[in-house]
Amino acid sequence: MTTINLAHLTELQAINKKLASGYHISEQDTTLWQQLDQNIDAYQALFSALGHDLHHDARGFYYLASDESTPNMGKISRAIALTVFILIEHFANQGKDPLRAIFDETADLELMQTLVQLNKHLFDQLEIFSGSDLRKDVYLRMVRLGLARETEQGFMHLAPLYRYIDALMEVNEENFDGLEEEL
């Protein structure tokens, strides 16, 4: 049984506020991250008592796992997923190492415009029609969810993006076959 000493959990309020809004706490949020890192057992016990599933990913981030989202959040998540997959393909087409490029390179407006132009019919389905739409609808939301960080030149992707890469790897032939049958 974990004993929870609330006096130690000094950042509880801030952490709860961030996590409950869907934010991913990664190493860039130094204070919160350290706090979670040091008292992970207590926080986990506390959040599971509140009906949440506080998840620690070894690649350096914490989030509240959930098995479904509201239609609106689902739409946002789909847009992010599509953007990430297209980014990977884009970097690979340029002959870069996609995993490295995605975390090293800044996504600026120019890149966003290129992405939207090259994949117009896909982004159209999500009502994203231009680079600035992509910035507004996807990247600013990614910042709010802790998936990216805004810099002077554009946006840097953060470690929680691995959730999407995992999701990408999960799509396999079986899912695909299932879809085919549905069609």
Add this chain to the structure above:
Amino acid sequence: MIPAKKVLNTLNEHWSVLELLFKRFKMTDFSVKDVQNIIKHKNPQWTSERIFRETNRLLNQEIIIPLAKSSQLEINRAVADFASFLLQEEHLGLAQEITVLVNDLERLGNRLEQAADEGDHSELRRFSRIMDERVRKIIKLFIHNENAIFNIVEQAKSDSSAISLQKRYRAVIEAFDEYIEPMLEMVDIRGEFHACFNIIETQLSQQIDNIELYGRGTQDKRMLEQLRTRILDMHLIGRESLRKSADMLMPLREELRRNSLITRQASKVLGMIRKNGVDRMLSPVQPEFVSDIQRFSLGQQRHMVAYMAGLAEFEHEEYQLPDQNDVPDYQSPHIPDYSEVKKRFSGTEKTKKALLGFLTNEYPKLEADELLFLYQKLVSDDALDLQQDQQRVTVTIAEQDFSLYPFNASTKIEHANDNN
């Protein structure tokens, strides 16, 4: 023949120049001008005459030599090898090199046995010496290749991400496929390498036993023992070195494999999305988020499920019809709240007084039955100190005449205080 010491002196003096030449041109050729430039760069205060002289010195001592039928120059192979050894800038050798040497070792082992059988001690010594040299060479190759692999790994890791993945890791993949894998196969416990060493080892042990037995050629015994030890040691070094090299290369190979897997997967999934539509394709796989809004609404499926489960478990409590006792008596809406009345009563003077008088004064608008109801309530209240009159009195309440033994009362606590 150039005296070795002279060459060494020149090497020592011009090491910085040679190092730069070696690093800049690797194995390709260069012109006299290049050499002079580098000398000038390293020794800016030298006159052009001195630079010319020093260049000639390098040429004369064959440290740099002209290419055949050309005015271009190259570094003497022997010097280049030495430099590459010193700088650890080694290039990966071939697995076949080692294989050939090991096979040769086997052949020499047979010759050695033959010589021993014939009792030819000078031959025995000669083969033993050659084998010794071969073993040293193999060890050198192992170490050399290990360094080379280290260099390859470092380079692959440090390269800028600008060049393509395939290009960056080509050397790694090549090193793995062309050196590590065949070598691992060879050193494998059931591989030819191992078998060959077993044979050589038994042969040598046999020779040593024979020498001990017959006492002939005792001076060779030590040499053979040393050779045997060296071979065993070589085997060990080889395994160690290969294991280390594989350990260095493995993560990069994995990374490459994972990266190309991700790329492949991304194009596959995007292809599927193009065919099937974004929402249909991504909905089952996208990561989900928690947000405040969804926690407090009935929007999610699991909320609905929980709600429906709650409904399914709902049961009526058996509805009980009220019986006569449960029905509260009719109470006129004009009657004020009893606690209000009591408060008002205790708020008045502390001496005993007629309850009916108090009620008629305080609530002049009430009907007689309503006043009597309140009177009855006050009389049955434990908190009041009551006293009943001895005489029958007729009182008029709300224009009705009543004759009764009226009660006088005061609040109990007050009364207790009076006694004190």
